Amino acid sequence: xxxxxxxxxxxxxxxxxxxxxxxxxxxxVFFQGLAMQLGWLPESATSxxxxxxxxxxxxxxxxxxxxxxxxLFHAGHRLKHVVSDLGLEAPGLVAxxxxxxxxxxxxxxxxxxxxxx
Amino acid sequence: xxxxxxxLTVTRYNPETDSAPRTQTYEVPYDDxxxxxxxxxxxxxxxxxxxxxxxxxxxxxCGSCGMNVNGVPKLTCxxxxxxxxxxxxxxxxxxxxxxxxxxVNMSDFMEKxxxxxxxxxxxxxxxxxxxxxxxxxxxxxxxRQFSMCINCMLCYxxxxxxxxxxxxxxxxxxxxxxxxxxxxxxxxxxxRNKIIGSGEGVWECTFVGECSEVCPKHxxxxxxxxxxxxxxxxxxxxxxILPRGSSR
Ligand code: SF4
Ligand code: FES
Numbered sequence: 001x002x003x004x005x006x007x008x009x010x011x012x013x014x015x016x017x018x019x020x021x022x023x024x025x026x027x028x029v030f031f032q033g034l035a036m037q038l039g040w041l042p043e044s045a046t047s048x049x050x051x052x053x054x055x056x057x058x059x060x061x062x063x064x065x066x067x068x069x070x071x072l073f074h075a076g077h078r079l080k081h082v083v084s085d086l087g088l089e090a091p092g093l094v095a096x097x098x099x100x101x102x103x104x105x106x107x108x109x110x111x112x113x114x115x116x117x
Numbered sequence: 118x119x120x121x122x123x124x125l126t127v128t129r130y131n132p133e134t135d136s137a138p139r140t141q142t143y144e145v146p147y148d149d150x151x152x153x154x155x156x157x158x159x160x161x162x163x164x165x166x167x168x169x170x171x172x173x174x175x176x177x178x179c180g181s182c183g184m185n186v187n188g189v190p191k192l193t194c195x196x197x198x199x200x201x202x203x204x205x206x207x208x209x210x211x212x213x214x215x216x217x218x219x220x221v222n223m224s225d226f227m228e229k230x231x232x233x234x235x236x237x238x239x240x241x242x243x244x245x246x247x248x249x250x251x252x253x254x255x256x257x258x259x260x261r262q263f264s265m266c267i268n269c270m271l272c273y274x275x276x277x278x279x280x281x282x283x284x285x286x287x288x289x290x291x292x293x294x295x296x297x298x299x300x301x302x303x304x305x306x307x308x309r310n311k312i313i314g315s316g317e318g319v320w321e322c323t324f325v326g327e328c329s330e331v332c333p334k335h336x337x338x339x340x341x342x343x344x345x346x347x348x349x350x351x352x353x354x355x356x357x358i359l360p361r362g363s364s365r
Contacts, residue, residue, distance in 0.1 A: 003320035011320070012350050081323035085277055 004091065010077050010099070017074025020067050028067075056117025068109045072102035123147050124204040125156055127168065130215050138215055140206075141165075153193035153207060154182050157219075170219035177333060180267030183210050183274065184219050190271035190331045210274040226270055229286055232312050233294035240304030256301040263296035263341055265334040272328035272338050278321055285321040286312065288328035288338035295341035298348070306348075314349040322346075 036046045044050065054060055076098035083094050122144050130138040143164055145156045154172055161168045172182040175194045182193045185208040187201065198205065213221035239250065272288035279285045294313045298306045312318055322342045329339040 003316040005316065007316070007320040008314075008346070008350050008353060011346055015347070015350075085323055085325060 010073070010080075010095075013070060013073035014077035015074075017070035017072070017077075021071040021074060024067055025071065052117055055113070061113045061116070065106075065109055065113060069102070069106040072105040073099070076102040121147055123156065123198050123201075125153075125160070126204060126206045127157070127160070127219065128208045128215070129168075129218050131167075131217060142204075147198040149197070149199050151198045153184070153186055153191070153196045153198065153205065156198060156205075157193065157207070168219075169217045178267060180269035183269045183271050184208060185211050185274060190274035192269060192271070192333050195333060210270055212274050212276070212280045213270070221270075223270060225283065226268075226273060226287070226289070229290040230268070230293065233286070233290050233297075233309055234305060235290075235293040235297060237297065237300065237303050238305035238308070239302055250302040252301055259301070260296045260299035263292050263299065263336055263338075266293055266296075266336045266338075267334055269333065271331045271333065272336075275327040275331040277325055277327070278323055282321060284317045286318045288332075288342065289336075291319060291322075291345060292336050292338035292341035295345050298345070310349065310352070313345055314352075319346045319349060 031041070035041050055064070080091075080094050080098045084091065088094065123146075124142055124144050126140050126142045128138050129135070129141045143160045145151075145159045147156060154175065157168065157170055157172075170182070170184070170193075172194065173179040174181075177192050177195045180192075183190060184193050185191070185206075186193065186196050187206055188208075190210055193207070207219065209215050209219045209221045213223065213225070216222050237250075243250065266289055268289060270289065273279050276285070276288060279287050291313055294309045297303050298309060298313075314320075319342050322339075324339065324343070326339045329337045332338060
């Protein structure tokens with residue numbers, strides 16, 4: 001069975017998402033996940049007000065949207081292939097579920113970002 | 118040779134008398150220098166002249182002695198018995214039809230190799246008077262690694278996608294196509310792309326990466342496939358933006 005015609009499009013999202021998440025996610029895990037929680041950063045930099053201010057900027061929103069959405073498509077595409085490598089042959093349904101979740105996540109991100117600031 | 122002994126369980130299949138492949142166990146003496154191929158040769162010379170397998174160079178160059186050793190595709194001339202704890206199973210390369218004993222039918226691979234046109238197709242033919250096609254060391258480096266392939270087919274035996282979908286062009290053929298695409302003297306990328314960029318080409322790959330794990334020549338066919346994917350997508354984007362004259 002040959003690959004689907006749309007495969008290259010999904011791969012582009014996968015590959016962009018892989019790049020984005022590899023470069024930027026570790027930083028977020030460190031700063032927001034660790035440094036901020038453990039109080040390593042000054043209060044003024046991490047206060048709620050400061051965060052809202054930061055996230056109100058259109059570039060910050062665009063960045064977060066790209067990071068979250070592309071990472072979701074990256075994961076979706078990877079998982080789609082993992083499922084087929086494990087021997088489950090239902091490409092249509094599997095693609096629908098994983099890409100569906102990525103689309104849903106993208107929609108929710110747009111919604112959340114639009115409501116900030 | 119020392120008196121250490123090793124048990125080898127080998128796949129046997131004679132299409133004229135067997136309905137399915139079976140196994141046979143032999144015991145061979147070995148020391149630190151004995152490779153699996155030596156053990157098979159010992160069996161053939163001393164114990165059972167009917168055992169059939171391919172080999173030639175005995176030095177990891179010809180690519181003909183590939184077999185699954187304890188389930189992993191290996192060049193048997195470069196796989197030492199001393200590296201295995203217990204008994205050893207030797208099977209024909211996975212994912213290929215067996216012809217006899219350890220010999221597989223490689224027609225599918227040969228046909229796929231031809232399809233990627235693995236030879237130089239210059240943009241413009243030069244006459245002999247015009248001299249050589251020169252290349253800088255850097256231009257050579259762009260494809261050198263991918264030219265190291267010895268067509269041993271270990272990567273096909275390791276690839277689960279090829280195992281499931283025999284129409285997949287497969288690691289070595291794509292790596293070789295990539296080798297010519299990256300060659301500064303070549304101008305036939307668009308032509309090769311018809312097959313490399315198709316649904317049976319790179320897009321069937323799910324990036325398992327086993328091909329590069331087992332490759333004895335460090336060709337890294339998985340990297341070649343990913344690079345061809347990127348080049349392919351960039352081509353598509355370019356032809357979308359500039360509908361004409363898009364291929365580089
Ligand atoms: S890419 Fe490596 S494993 Fe595959 S045929 Fe060539 S040398 Fe063998
Ligand atoms: S016999 Fe030539 S590669 Fe092993």
